[in-house]
Amino acid sequence: MSKYLVLGDGGHAEKVAGKCAPDKSLYEWKFNQEVDTKIKKRCKDHGIDYYQTNPSPAGKDEMGLSKRAELANAHWKKQGKPKALFISYHANAYKSVFNDARGTETYVASNASTNSKNAAKFINDEIYSAFKKLDNGAKNRGVKTEDFTVIYKAQMPSILVEYGFYTNKSDLKILQNNVDDLVEATMKGICKYFSITYKTPKKENNTSKEEVFYRVVTNSYLDRKNAEKEVSELKKLGVSAFLDAFKKDNKTYLRVVAGSYANRKNAETQLASLKKKGYNPFIAIYKK
Missing domain, CATH: 3.40.630.40 (Zn-dependent exopeptidases)
Structure with a gap:
């Protein structure tokens, strides 16, 4: 103590x-x-x-x-x-x-x-x-x-x-x-x-490790207009959403991302909040 x-x-x-x-x-x-x-x-x-x-x-x-x-x-x-x-x-x-x-x-x-x-x-x-x-x-x-x-x-x-x-x-x-x-x-x-000494935060050594983010995804679309419509809806709710493209079966999909977090708990908090708003989101791991 x-x-x-x-x-x-x-x-x-x-x-x-x-x-x-x-x-x-x-x-x-x-x-x-x-x-x-x-x-x-x-x-x-x-x-x-x-x-x-x-x-x-x-x-x-x-x-x-x-x-x-x-x-x-x-x-x-x-x-x-x-x-x-x-x-x-x-x-x-x-x-x-x-x-x-x-x-x-x-x-x-x-x-x-x-x-x-x-x-x-x-x-x-x-x-x-x-x-x-x-x-x-x-x-x-x-x-x-x-x-x-x-x-x-x-x-x-x-x-x-x-x-x-x-x-x-x-x-x-x-x-x-x-x-x-x-x-x-x-x-x-x-x-x-x-009256104690302030300590600067320790810098994490990421030279040998990939930086991992937890992205809260609400949906994926082939049609850009549908994807942009959902981004617009999320922004009206105060969510900083954006699009992320990925390829699958030679097709380019647009993933709607409703938040990218270094801390999984923060991602899970956003996930729970979106579920209460009627979305069916999931967490996708993104490595940088």
């Missing part, structure tokens, strides 16, 4: 209405879950215990905010109240159309301890720094106070992070394409909070 504990809260669940980019190219629950899952792994790399209040948001309605805090409090007490930090992960929005509002901001509650405020500043500054390296127009909205239930009721130091606005095209681009950079920035802030 580590003497340090992070309690991660992947904000929102799949069935919460309206939590997506105006063009539906990003769903907040998916972004939050990816950050939560990746920080869990990186905490393990640093010898920090990790607990998820909302590990499986796919296909579910919202979990009550008080419930999230209760789960975190109960786990923290069960572990003997080690030095801890509760982090609720979010991406921000302003209105329901693309606009100029953008930036990183982190919240503490009005009952926040000094540790909460320190953690908020450390993590917010690191995330803003990561954004700034990727886009010189990035904005730092700073640390703010708001009595969000989940951090107000958490009994250990607690913060709520809004990484960027998915209603802003510049922020959205980073939220979509640079999750690992944002995770590492968060990890640097966490290490600073616990």
